[in-house]
Structures are given as structure tokens and as C-alpha cells.
Amino acid sequence: MRLFPDAGQESALRDTLSLCNHAANVVSGEAYRFRAFGKQALQRLTYGRLKGMGLSAQPAIHVARKVAGAYATLKANIRAGNLGKAGSQRRREAEAKPIGFRRDAAQPFDDRCLSWQLADRTVSIWAVGGRLNRVRFGCSEQQYATLVAHRRGESDLVCRDGRWFLYATCDIPDVEVTAPDGFLGVDLGIANLATTSDGTRHCGKGLNRVRHRSQRLRAKLQRIGTKSAKRLLKARRRKEARFAADTNHRIAKQIVTEAERTGRGIALENLTGIRDRVRLRRPQRVTLHSWAFHQLGQFIAYKATRSGVALVYVDPAYTSQGCSACGHFARANRPNQSTFRCMSCGFAEHADVNAARNIATRGATGWAAVSLPNAA
Known part of the structure; x- marks a missing residue:
């Protein structure tokens, strides 16, 4: 869902993401230091400190869980060989330091700190300076129908290229598989x-023509290396x-x-x-x-x-x-x-x-x- 916050709401959302991800880096450092990577262990270890940083109870819990999830993903990637064999440079670099979180990395919210006013197409969301009410969101009619009928659980607050989104989880019932005729x-x-x-x-x-053209342009801009070239690369990266x-x-x-x-x-x-x-x-x-x-x-x-x-x-x-x-x-x-x-x-x-x-x-x-x- 695309969010359309006003100037004050956008500033509050940006401060919220910044604080949550700073807190996540603190938790990640503690997890790496004490080799405590489970959700419950991290919550017991860091909850008091997170509350002291200005996070409410539920956001503090979600920060600890986000860090635990990141380490679980890292462990799964290592186990699957996605970071190379034991002793490879890429794997050593991944294991040699705590996981870091960008200033604007996504932050999960549950229904205690984010509520949907679907009829008005607005949301109310917890923020550092106080709860933000009536933040407008927009979507297609098909997405809206899915949201009304099937939304469940957490939603992720995301800032991407200066635009704000909520990634809402929808739990859609399984359809019975039809016996195939071939x-x-x-x-x-x-x-x-x-x-x-x-x-x-x-x-x-x-399709290959488009992909090859993009590859050539990307290589050309990388060779140039000027500020304007880097700015164009950033604009084209997605x-x-x-x-x-x-x-x-x-x-x-x-x-x-x-x-x-x-x-x-x-x-x-x-x-x-x-x-x-x-x-x-x-x-x-x-x-x-x-x-x-x-x-x-x-x-x-x-x-x-x-x-x-x-x-x-x-x-x-x-x-x-x-x-x-x-x-x-x-x-x-x-x-x-x-x-x-x-x-x-x-x-x-x-x-x-x-x-x-x-x-x-x-x-x-x-x-x-x-x-x-x-x-x-």
C-alpha cells in the first residue's frame, strides 16, 4: 500500500525508522557479542535498553525479533552454501562482524501499534513522537478488496526512493487442487x-535486447564514475x-x-x-x-x-x-x-x-x- 503522509507525518515516520534501525544495530551488536541469536534470548537481553532508547513495548519486541530473524536468515544462507564454502572470503566477511541495518530499513508493526481504517483508506501508526492518525494510503481496487477480506498479522513500514509503503500480509485460503488431466x-x-x-x-x-542494453549502460556509467553518472545509476538501479x-x-x-x-x-x-x-x-x-x-x-x-x-x-x-x-x-x-x-x-x-x-x-x-x- 502506498502511503501519502503530510510533511509532519513524513518527518515522524523517518525519525521512527531511524530510531528503530539504530536500536536494531545495538541489538545486533549484543547478539554477536554474547552469541545469543534466539528471539526470546535477545528480548530478555536487550528489552530494558531498548525501552530506555525511547521505544514502546511492542516496537522494542519487534526490533529484537527483526534482528533474530536476520541472523536466522544468515545461518540459513551459510548452511545452504549461498555465501561460499567454509573459509571463503565472502563467508568470512559475513561471519566476522555483526549484521548491520540501514537507517531506512523496513520495520514490522503488528495490530497493537498499527491499525487500519479501511473505509476511510487511512492508517494509524505508532511513531517516536506519538501516534500518527489518519495517514492516507492508496491502492488499486483489487488490492483494496484483498486487504479488506484477507489481511492478517504484521505489516512492514518501508521507505523506498523517498516514497512510503506498507507491506501488508494477506492470508488467502488455499484452493483445493484439481486432479490434472496431463x-x-x-x-x-x-x-x-x-x-x-x-x-x-x-x-x-x-527481452534479451533490453537486458543487454541495460548491462551496457550500467557498465558505461560505472566506468565514468562521476557524480552525475552515479546519480543516474541510482535512479536506474531498480x-x-x-x-x-x-x-x-x-x-x-x-x-x-x-x-x-x-x-x-x-x-x-x-x-x-x-x-x-x-x-x-x-x-x-x-x-x-x-x-x-x-x-x-x-x-x-x-x-x-x-x-x-x-x-x-x-x-x-x-x-x-x-x-x-x-x-x-x-x-x-x-x-x-x-x-x-x-x-x-x-x-x-x-x-x-x-x-x-x-x-x-x-x-x-x-x-x-x-x-x-x-x-x-
């Missing part, structure tokens, strides 16, 4: 972001991310709508660790690492869940080398990026479409193994 396979790639087993290819050259998110939303919606219309489920590749597995030429590496394929998979997954469409993840190994007609596997089956020609039966198809069909077949097999484990 599966729509989705192959995720670089030349084409998504290709379905029906033969539909989403965003090839057009433009590419917004473009990618919008594109991923559109692709995901089309895929889920087609699966729902035809009564099929969706089979997706399990791409965990793809950046570590894939070996590419140098010009392709930037494209791989800037491609939001994980986001696209998440968008497809949550849209499928909201629509009651069955979703399965399959092992993508050799899907690009196997023939979807006869099952023959050979590296020679795929002479280049876009061509698939089976060396055994002669079947020919676009390589991404063939891979998507293999994924659809594995999806049907995987679904049968889970839903009908005792079937003959």
Missing part, C-alpha cells in the same frame, strides 16, 4: 525465458528489476491460465544450484546471473496455488538431450541451441519445446508416483 511442461532458459510443451515460447530476443518482475508476472499468468483452461497441471524444472552447475562462455555469464528465473518459478508456483492448479518439480537432467518421441538420449541430438534432431528416430523439433515435453512427461510420472503410490 501436464503442461515448462522449460526455463536464457534464449527463451520460458517454453511450454504446447510450443509457446515466451520472451526471446526482445528499473531493470521492475521490468523483469513485470515480464515474469505476465509470463507466469499466461502459463497458469493455459493450464487452468485445459485442466492440466504444471511441471517445472528444479533449478536449485543452477548457477553452480551450468558452464557458460564469458559473454553469457552476466545474462545467467542477472536472469530472475527463480522469481519466475516462484510466480508460477503461487499463481498455480491460488488457482488450484497442480504443480510438480522434476529433475531437469538431460531433458535437452532426450527425444520426447522415442526417449533416445545423446548429446549429438542437440547440435545447437535451438535445434533438436533425434539420431535414433529422426524426430525434429525446437530444442526448448522438446525439453518442455520431456519435463511434462516427467511431471506426469512424478504426480502418479505421489498421488497413486500403490497403483499397478
Whole structure:
């Protein structure tokens, strides 16, 4: 939800975020010093000090919980190998100091310190100098309907590029998954972001052209390094991310709508660790690492869940080398990026479409193994 505070309200909100994040840095230092990273342990250790800094009871508790959550995320990233192996420089740097919080980092509020007046489209929120009443918010009619029907729990106060937002959590009931009549396979790639087993290819050259232009401009501005260049980089830093998110939303919606219309489920590749597995030429590496394929998979997954469409993840190994007609596997089956020609039966198809069909077949097999484990 976009907030529209007046000048006085905006100043109070800015002071509130500043104090909360200063307090979070204090708590983070204590957590690192005493190796106390649990929510309850941090609350007992720092609650009195946070109250003395000017925080009320609930904001003080949320600051301690925010710090505990940050350390839990760091631990999970280390365990998953996202910060490198033990002894790597990146991991050493992450473990060598307390977690820091930006002055304007997001701060969670629960219903005790933030209340919604939905009919008036205003909120009342706790602030350092006293509670702020009737802070206006704006949203689309669809968002408003979702907010009225499903809002639950905490909301995060966010300041982004001088604009204020409330990220409200909505708990939407699950839709019963419909038994699928077959599966729509989705192959995720670089030349084409998504290709379905029906033969539909989403965003090839057009999207890559925009991404490559953004990469060239970003590299040019970084080389220049002047104040105006840095200012332009800052202004553009989220433009590419917004473009990618919008594109991923559109692709995901089309895929889920087609699966729902035809009564099929969706089979997706399990791409965990793809950046570590894939070996590419140098010009392709930037494209791989800037491609939001994980986001696209998440968008497809949550849209499928909201629509009651069955979703399965399959092992993508050799899907690009196997023939979807006869099952023959050979590296020679795929002479280049876009061509698939089976060396055994002669079947020919676009390589991404063939891979998507293999994924659809594995999806049907995987679904049968889970839903009908005792079937003959």
C-alpha cells in the first residue's frame, strides 16, 4: 500500500525508522557479542535498553525479533552454501562482524501499534513522537478488496526512493487442487525465458535486447564514475528489476491460465544450484546471473496455488538431450541451441519445446508416483 503522509507525518515516520534501525544495530551488536541469536534470548537481553532508547513495548519486541530473524536468515544462507564454502572470503566477511541495518530499513508493526481504517483508506501508526492518525494510503481496487477480506498479522513500514509503503500480509485460503488431466511442461532458459510443451515460447530476443542494453549502460556509467553518472545509476538501479518482475508476472499468468483452461497441471524444472552447475562462455555469464528465473518459478508456483492448479518439480537432467518421441538420449541430438534432431528416430523439433515435453512427461510420472503410490 502506498502511503501519502503530510510533511509532519513524513518527518515522524523517518525519525521512527531511524530510531528503530539504530536500536536494531545495538541489538545486533549484543547478539554477536554474547552469541545469543534466539528471539526470546535477545528480548530478555536487550528489552530494558531498548525501552530506555525511547521505544514502546511492542516496537522494542519487534526490533529484537527483526534482528533474530536476520541472523536466522544468515545461518540459513551459510548452511545452504549461498555465501561460499567454509573459509571463503565472502563467508568470512559475513561471519566476522555483526549484521548491520540501514537507517531506512523496513520495520514490522503488528495490530497493537498499527491499525487500519479501511473505509476511510487511512492508517494509524505508532511513531517516536506519538501516534500518527489518519495517514492516507492508496491502492488499486483489487488490492483494496484483498486487504479488506484477507489481511492478517504484521505489516512492514518501508521507505523506498523517498516514497512510503506498507507491506501488508494477506492470508488467502488455499484452493483445493484439481486432479490434472496431463501436464503442461515448462522449460526455463536464457534464449527463451520460458517454453511450454504446447510450443509457446515466451520472451526471446526482445527481452534479451533490453537486458543487454541495460548491462551496457550500467557498465558505461560505472566506468565514468562521476557524480552525475552515479546519480543516474541510482535512479536506474531498480528499473531493470521492475521490468523483469513485470515480464515474469505476465509470463507466469499466461502459463497458469493455459493450464487452468485445459485442466492440466504444471511441471517445472528444479533449478536449485543452477548457477553452480551450468558452464557458460564469458559473454553469457552476466545474462545467467542477472536472469530472475527463480522469481519466475516462484510466480508460477503461487499463481498455480491460488488457482488450484497442480504443480510438480522434476529433475531437469538431460531433458535437452532426450527425444520426447522415442526417449533416445545423446548429446549429438542437440547440435545447437535451438535445434533438436533425434539420431535414433529422426524426430525434429525446437530444442526448448522438446525439453518442455520431456519435463511434462516427467511431471506426469512424478504426480502418479505421489498421488497413486500403490497403483499397478
